[in-house]
Amino acid sequence: MKLSRNVGIILLIIFNITIDQISKVLVRANFEYLEIKELIGKKFIMQYVDNKGAFLGMGSDMNDTLRIVFLLILPTLVLGYLIYYILVNxxxxxxxxxxLSCIAGGGIANVFDRIAFGKVTDFFFINLGGIFKTGIFNVADMSVTFGMIVLIYTWFISSRKKQIK
Structure with a gap:
């Protein structure tokens, strides 16, 4: 049985939200705040932190009104439109x-954290030395990043096909 396109989209969005939320529940239940656990030496660690801002803590020093506008209301409107766009286009x-479904799912998962807890739970950190060192991030961030990489790839492939014609 083949799923309808829209059901598949909704299920993918829900899957991204669910995986993210399960990972955050497990971290909050099994880590003390700021506790560090090495997964692969000091190259790949987990550390439970809370992020009141957005990407890499940007906006965490904003006053409450600006934080509500820029980290809750605006993202909710953009995500709502994104889901509408995916379903209709x-x-x-x-x-x-x-x-786009992965971007929507990851975005919704982080907005949910901001609504439910007033902050986002982050816990992954990669340090491969030199310039390849991340901030602390979560599964929702990975969903958004994966979606962006795939989207850039598809746009690049699409533009290459147009040049060939």
């Missing part, structure tokens, strides 16, 4: 649809 190729 039948011309999107499969990879773009998957990418």
């Amino acid at each position: 039948k011309t999107l190729d499969k990879l773009s649809t998957i990418a």
Whole structure:
């Protein structure tokens, strides 16, 4: 039995939200705040932190009104439109649809944290030395990043096909 396109999109968004929220529940239940656990030496660690801001803590020093506008209301409106766009735009190729669904799911998961807890739970950190060192991030951030990489790839492939014609 083949799922309808819209059901598949909704399920992918829900899957991204669910995986993220399960990971955050497990971290909050099994870590003390700021506790560090090495997974692969000091290269890949987990550390439970709370982030009141957005990406890499940006906006965490904003006053409460600005934080509500820029980290709750605006993202909610953008995510609502993104979901509408994905569902209505039948011309999107499969990879773009998957990418946008992952972005929506990750975004919703982090907005949910901000609504439910007033902050986002982060816990992954990668340090491969030199310039490849991340901030502390979570599964929702990975969903958004994966979606962005796939989206850029599909746009690049699409523009290459147009140049060839």
